[in-house]
Amino acid sequence: MAQFRLQGSKVLAVDLTGDAVKAKNGSMVAYEGDMTFKKMTGGGDGLRGMVTRRLTGEQMEVMEVKGHGTCYFADRATEVNLVSLRGETLYVEASNLLAADASLRTGTTFTGLRGASQGNGLFTTTVEGTGQAAIMSDGTAIVLRVTPSTPLQVDPGAYIAHTGKLKQHFQSGVNFRTFIGEGSGEAFQIRFEGEGLVYVQPSERTTFGGDV
């Protein structure tokens, strides 16, 4: 199985011994040994992926990297975070997924209003199975544990990914003051309840919700 490790905090190094990883198209910065790069259609999900990803707007350009040696990946100097999955599902925005073990299944899932508030569409990408994945964040990501007694509220613009059995609610603090120009700037939050981990980045994407 491909070995993922971090080379500094912004470069992902993957040791390959004849096996394969899926990675964001064009994210290879260097490699040692013999590698082949193959563009995969439909975010690596073939024809079905082509259709669903086009329909859901959760577009993902993915290549398959196969060979012997070490391959280095990086994207716009964003921080890279490793996630090890043992049969769980990782929910991540397609734009934040850098690489995943080829044995992990990727797909899309409906997220509802949360996605809409982020300007990322109503769907998100899922990665499931056993193996490693690498996700990107703007600034060092913070991993927050959610337990049944400590639910977590996250600004939609700072959310990047989550794992575990979590229920998401879309929470709104919009009141009449928002409409007279005195909104709090924190009118929308995602509330996570249950048991799991949430990854947030110390930066907010520009969202509709962040402005009101």
Place this chain on the structure above:
Amino acid sequence: MSTVNGPVVFDAHTLPADDNVNPYAFSVDLDGQWFLQKGKMIAYYGHIDFHGIGHGRLDRLIAHSFHSPLHAADWVVAEGKGKMLLADRSFDVNSYDLEDGNLTVRSGNLLAFQPSLSLKQSIVPGFLTLIGTGKFVAASNGPVVFVEPPIRVDPQALVGWADCPSPCHHYDHHYLRGVLGGVRAFTGLGGTSGEEHQFEFVGAGTVLLQSTEQLMAEIPTGETPDQAGVPHATPSNQPSMPRMPGQLGDLQRRFGL
């Protein structure tokens, strides 16, 4: 779920209390109220409400801690109990403790402060002054360096200053003197180093510098009263119309227009 050489996992109890989580995020152990700049909260545990300021219930608090009412719409009061994470576009954030002191900071750099401090407009346009005892959080482009006056600093690197050293302009007169110097200064012909003008600080206190020369976007500090002797902020920093509490205005700015 484990994170092999990945980041540390925090929960509601292991998050630091009033300290940095990493160089880019600060965790506030909230029990009561904090002021924060709009949109800088990234996540929280517990029960916290966010109020835009400038309305009824918080009037007393604002009267105590807030002395430039005309830019009140850029600030939010977080109220409740829990742990709250603050961050700003992955800039470095630092917290500072003031003990019966004062500190003046560039308006765009201030992220959040305890209501035991009071926030006032500085006489220097584009700067805000915090007075009293308490904690505040400021962002900077790169880590902050503390230096003692006398010192001359590059205008773009200045974040703020504490305990009243006197800030003034300094020009390299040897370089700028005479007709040739004038031509150089206005046209850049003959080569300018870009370092002919500095801010000079003398007197007792501390000067805060950021380690890059990239400024953070300024936020309006509010109109100053139109009186003789009151220095005026440059128009680019200020809204063209003064903003009154409860006014409909500034929606266009919030939608990024």
